[in-house]
Amino acid sequence: AQADAAGNVCFYTITTAHLIIDINGVTDTGITPIPNERTDTRGVPKPPPSSDFTYLYESSQPEAPYTLGGKRYLGWDPCSPITYAVNNKAGATPAQRAVLDQAILGVEQATGFDFQYVGEATGSLATSSIDANTPNGQAEAVFGFSNATFTPILGGSVIGIGGAGSGSGNNVELLRGKLYIVKGGYAIADLDDVLTNDELLGTMLHEIAHMVGLDHVSVQTEIMWDTLPNPPLTAFGVGDRNGLYNIGQPQCTAGFGGLTQAPRGAPTSLSIDMWRADTAEH
Numbered sequence: 074a075q076a077d078a079a080g081n082v083c084f085y086t087i088t089t090a091h092l093i094i095d096i097n098g099v100t101d102t103g104i105t106p107i108p109n110e111r112t113d114t115r116g117v118p119k120p121p122p123s124s125d126f127t128y129l130y131e132s133s134q135p136e137a138p139y140t141l142g143g144k145r146y147l148g149w150d151p152c153s154p155i156t157y158a159v160n161n162k163a164g165a166t167p168a169q170r171a172v173l174d175q176a177i178l179g180v181e182q183a184t185g186f187d188f189q190y191v192g193e194a195t196g197s198l199a200t201s202s203i204d205a206n207t208p209n210g211q212a213e214a215v216f217g218f219s220n221a222t223f224t225p226i227l228g229g230s231v232i233g234i235g236g237a238g239s240g241s242g243n244n245v246e247l248l249r250g251k252l253y254i255v256k257g258g259y260a261i262a263d264l265d266d267v268l269t270n271d272e273l274l275g276t277m278l279h280e281i282a283h284m285v286g287l288d289h290v291s292v293q294t295e296i297m298w299d300t301l302p303n304p305p306l307t308a309f310g311v312g313d314r315n316g317l318y319n320i321g322q323p324q325c326t327a328g329f330g331g332l333t334q335a336p337r338g339a340p341t342s343l344s345i346d347m348w349r350a351d352t353a354e355h
C-alpha cells in the first residue's frame with residue numbers, strides 16, 4: 074500500500090475478490106458547474122447523468138475551480154491542449170504502444186482534451202523525479218511503460234500509478250490570480266504486472282483518468298473502480314464519462330478561456346505530490 078500526500082491509501086486489485094479500501098470514504102453527489110459554462114462543447118457528448126465519479130485533486134484553495142460534494146478540486150486547464158511524452162524504458166511492444174494510443178484517444182473522446190505528442194522521454198520514471206524532457210522539448214505529461222526497477226513504487230503488486238506532479242517544471246499554476254490548474258502529471262503502467270493488452274488498456278485508461286483528475290469510485294462498472302476486473306473493463310463507464318466531461322474541455326468557459334496567455338506564477342502553498350498507486354494481487 075502507498076499513501077499520498079494527504080495520507081490516503083488505495084489498492085487497485087486485478088481480480089474481484091480482494092480487499093478494497095475507499096480512498097476518501099466520500100460519496101459525492103452532484104456538481105457545481107463553473108459559471109458561464111459554454112454551450113459549445115466541441116463535440117464531446119454530454120453523457121447521461123450519473124454521480125458515480127469523484128475527483129482526485131482536493132484543495133482547500135478557494136481558487137480551485139471545481140466543486141463536488143462541498144469540496145473544492147483542482148483540474149487541468151480545460152482550454153488548452155495537454156502535451157505529452159512517452160517513456161518506454163520497459164520496452165513496450167508496438168502493439169502495447171498502440172494500446173496506449175487507444176487509451177489516449179479514449180480519454181480525449183471523454184474529456185475533449187487534445188493530447189499532443191512531443192516526443193520520447195528517456196529520463197527518470199521514479200515518481201519523485203519524473204523527467205518530462207524530450208529531444209523536442211518538455212512535455213506536461215509523461216506516459217510511461219515501466220516496472221519496479223525504473224519506478225520503485227511499482228514494486229510488489231502495484232500495477233500502475235497516475236496523478237499530478239513530476240520532477241520537471243511547475244505542476245500547479247495560477248491563471249491570472251483566479252484559478253489553480255494542474256500542469257504536470259503522469260500515467261505509468263507496470264509491464265511486469267499488466268499481462269494482456271486489455272489489462273494494459275484498462276490500466277492506462279484508469280491511470281490517465283487519475284492524471285486528469287478522477288479518483289476512485291466503488292462502482293464496478295466504472296474504469297475508476299479500484300479493482301481491475303477480470304475480464305478487464307476497456308472503456309469508460311457513464312460515471313467515468315460524467316466526471317471526465319465535468320473537468321474537461323466542455324468546462325472551457327469565459328472564466329477559463331482567454332486566460333491561458335496570462336502570466337502565471339506557481340503557488341507555493343500547494344502540494345504537487347498528488348497521485349494514486351494502484352495495487353494488483355495475482
Ligand SMILES: [Zn+2]
Pocket residue numbers: 083085279283289299349350351
Ligand atoms: Zn487507481
